[in-house]
Amino acid sequence: DLVPQENYFSRETLDRLSARRTDTEWMEARQRDEDSVYLLFSSLSPMVSCPEDQGSEGKMKLCRFRYEAVRDLLQEPATVLVFLGVERRKKPPSSSQTQEAGQEPPAWFAVGSDEDAAELLKRCREKSCLFPRSPNRDLLQLSEDEAGVVAQARSVLAWHSRYAFCATCGSSTRPEEAGHKRSCLDSNCRSRRGVHNTCYPRVDPVVIMLVIHPDGNQCLLGRKKIFPAGMFSCLAGFIEPGETMEEAVRRETEEESGVKVGHVQYVSSQPWPMPSSLMLGCLAVATTTDIKVDENEIEEARWFPRQQVIDSLFRGEAPAFVFPPRQTIAHQLIRHWVGINSNL
Amino acid sequence: DLVPQENYFSRETLDRLSARRTDTEWMEARQRDEDSVYLLFSSLSPMVSCPEDQGSEGKMKLCRFRYEAVRDLLQEPATVLVFLGVERRKKPPSSSQTQEAGQEPPAWFAVGSDEDAAELLKRCREKSCLFPRSPNRDLLQLSEDEAGVVAQARSVLAWHSRYAFCATCGSSTRPEEAGHKRSCLDSNCRSRRGVHNTCYPRVDPVVIMLVIHPDGNQCLLGRKKIFPAGMFSCLAGFIEPGETMEEAVRRETEEESGVKVGHVQYVSSQPWPMPSSLMLGCLAVATTTDIKVDENEIEEARWFPRQQVIDSLFRGEAPAFVFPPRQTIAHQLIRHWVGINSNL
Ligand SMILES: Nc1ncnc2c1ncn2[C@@H]1O[C@H](COP(=O)(O)O)[C@@H](O)[C@H]1O
Ligand SMILES: Nc1ncnc2c1ncn2[C@@H]1O[C@H](COP(=O)(O)O)[C@@H](O)[C@H]1O
Ligand SMILES: [Mg+2]
Ligand SMILES: [Mg+2]
Ligand SMILES: [Mg+2]
Ligand SMILES: [Mg+2]
Ligand SMILES: [Mg+2]
Ligand SMILES: [Mg+2]
Ligand SMILES: [Zn+2]
Ligand SMILES: [Zn+2]
Numbered sequence: 001d002l003v004p005q006e007n008y009f010s011r012e013t014l015d016r017l018s019a020r021r022t023d024t025e026w027m028e029a030r031q032r033d034e035d036s037v038y039l040l041f042s043s044l045s046p047m048v049s050c051p052e053d054q055g056s057e058g059k060m061k062l063c064r065f066r067y068e069a070v071r072d073l074l075q076e077p078a079t080v081l082v083f084l085g086v087e088r089r090k091k092p093p094s095s096s097q098t099q100e101a102g103q104e105p106p107a108w109f110a111v112g113s114d115e116d117a118a119e120l121l122k123r124c125r126e127k128s129c130l131f132p133r134s135p136n137r138d139l140l141q142l143s144e145d146e147a148g149v150v151a152q153a154r155s156v157l158a159w160h161s162r163y164a165f166c167a168t169c170g171s172s173t174r175p176e177e178a179g180h181k182r183s184c185l186d187s188n189c190r191s192r193r194g195v196h197n198t199c200y201p202r203v204d205p206v207v208i209m210l211v212i213h214p215d216g217n218q219c220l221l222g223r224k225k226i227f228p229a230g231m232f233s234c235l236a237g238f239i240e241p242g243e244t245m246e247e248a249v250r251r252e253t254e255e256e257s258g259v260k261v262g263h264v265q266y267v268s269s270q271p272w273p274m275p276s277s278l279m280l281g282c283l284a285v286a287t288t289t290d291i292k293v294d295e296n297e298i299e300e301a302r303w304f305p306r307q308q309v310i311d312s313l314f315r316g317e318a319p320a321f322v323f324p325p326r327q328t329i330a331h332q333l334i335r336h337w338v339g340i341n342s343n344l
Numbered sequence: 345d346l347v348p349q350e351n352y353f354s355r356e357t358l359d360r361l362s363a364r365r366t367d368t369e370w371m372e373a374r375q376r377d378e379d380s381v382y383l384l385f386s387s388l389s390p391m392v393s394c395p396e397d398q399g400s401e402g403k404m405k406l407c408r409f410r411y412e413a414v415r416d417l418l419q420e421p422a423t424v425l426v427f428l429g430v431e432r433r434k435k436p437p438s439s440s441q442t443q444e445a446g447q448e449p450p451a452w453f454a455v456g457s458d459e460d461a462a463e464l465l466k467r468c469r470e471k472s473c474l475f476p477r478s479p480n481r482d483l484l485q486l487s488e489d490e491a492g493v494v495a496q497a498r499s500v501l502a503w504h505s506r507y508a509f510c511a512t513c514g515s516s517t518r519p520e521e522a523g524h525k526r527s528c529l530d531s532n533c534r535s536r537r538g539v540h541n542t543c544y545p546r547v548d549p550v551v552i553m554l555v556i557h558p559d560g561n562q563c564l565l566g567r568k569k570i571f572p573a574g575m576f577s578c579l580a581g582f583i584e585p586g587e588t589m590e591e592a593v594r595r596e597t598e599e600e601s602g603v604k605v606g607h608v609q610y611v612s613s614q615p616w617p618m619p620s621s622l623m624l625g626c627l628a629v630a631t632t633t634d635i636k637v638d639e640n641e642i643e644e645a646r647w648f649p650r651q652q653v654i655d656s657l658f659r660g661e662a663p664a665f666v667f668p669p670r671q672t673i674a675h676q677l678i679r680h681w682v683g684i685n686s687n688l
Pocket of ligand 1: 204236252
């Protein structure tokens, strides 16, 4: 049966406390608190420390800073500060209702800076620090806990870097609500009357689907030209305005492969902070089998028999083809399918 | 068991043919085709004809125009034109592969105009025409077929009206790809290098959840101050960057009601073109029962016994409380829950 799975980038180690974003007094106290944790970003990459054996999973660690170490950066006009939340208490606090400031769990902040990366790196005591330059690959080397924090931080910082101007009138905007809103500086702007999505971070819903052959024993995988040699993955595409998730699965599958889909079953979701997608992972049952790829997007698409998929997933050595790494929801959908009964 | 349901605004009567959006020659031919259908929008409302018995469902009809009737409007610089798709053929075309232009199914376009609404209405032969002024309520009176078309058209037009400027640099933008993209007019803008979401319509994913009491026989409903007297509905909220659908259900439920949620089960989705949300409908199982509402957003939240919900849904006359209309996914989630076994 369909059991909930935990995808990479999905773990919420922080409580976002969104109601506190407008509580300036509280926020300023947390900023200055010596237990608060600051993450430093340059060009949307977090500063990480990397041991000798690079590439081994979970081995990249976020560099954590205290208020005193970033205080000067926070004064810079180009710096963007985002409140990420407070650490979740493992146990509920003791019965006492009194809120003692010293007992509050540490708050986390992301700092986006445009200072020179080499200068920023000097702030860290550790030697092996760097800002990874291929987020799609490098950010998959974090622990599950840290990946969840980076998912939020990178998406919100990417939005600040791409949405500094008001889309409604073209004026400049400024961050508000602890980095979770931007407001137009022109007080006559339409975006200032009522609530409008122009002021809030964007999340782009994407469907990603493992399409199952009508015989239940093959799945449809495709490859883009930019994929490494031999790699195949699930089809995927942006949900368009006015579309359900299920209809987007049908449209994108048909556009990219020519295959028609009937029943669609949601499996799990994954935030993908490149820059701010929400991947909605589905199994989909094909009602036709002829393949005709959209050559603009897909180089090749094929039906893969279940046994061949299992061999590639579990045999190692020199498989005929490879899948994306386990941190991707595509990989998890494929694994999920080989683990369940073929009758949906 | 969970059967797929069709929600209002969800029916896709048109094939979007997204690959044709960049085919200017084809698009211009379809625009001038005398079979093509044009819908006229003023302030994001479609022109509709309304028979005497207003208010009865499915009785509001979209006014359909031919090319000749809107030709002059299309020349106006402030007019926005969006290609919506072509009618889906009921049967596949005959075995002949030859594409005869006359045989292509009619193409549909949405036209957003800033001309005076009264002037626009004069273009219609029918007398009972109008631009409804309360989209949240009035747009629920269309047929299922037309509601699906309006879902796409209104979302995309709303995006044009709110995103006329480049969020990355503040310059003006212009529509491209048959109304499905906007590009910055400054050729040096960062948004012109690579693919960026600033150029594409926005879709805001929202979770909407019916939270079930741990005893399986009560559900949690809330009311906002702006609701009509006696109305209760599902809790809902925007998915934030870096969050899964399931985690957003947990966070929003706890923020709005104080109730903690464990298992989350996706049921169905609904596009909600006010202006461009994607509602992701879920059942969620509470693990705590004490209610503490967020008074900024919610006026009251309560546990409702299943029998009381059934009475309100089916008894009519003067129920103790009412639900949103059947066209909302909130209504459908509530109906779905009373129809299934209480053990998720
Ligand atoms: N929000 C978005 N962000 C990036 N590209 C988008 C977006 N919406 C539509 N697109 C277009 O969709 C293409 C990728 O196709 P797909 O992911 O299959 O929908 C991109 O190359 C863009 O042309
Ligand atoms: N994309 C968005 N569009 C509109 N409001 C948003 C958006 N994202 C966050 N918000 C905020 O969320 C509030 C509604 O709360 P909720 O729907 O419960 O998340 C609004 O009043 C806004 O302050
Ligand atoms: Mg794709
Ligand atoms: Mg697409
Ligand atoms: Mg595609
Ligand atoms: Mg809400
Ligand atoms: Mg919210
Ligand atoms: Mg809320
Ligand atoms: Zn503005
Ligand atoms: Zn620009």
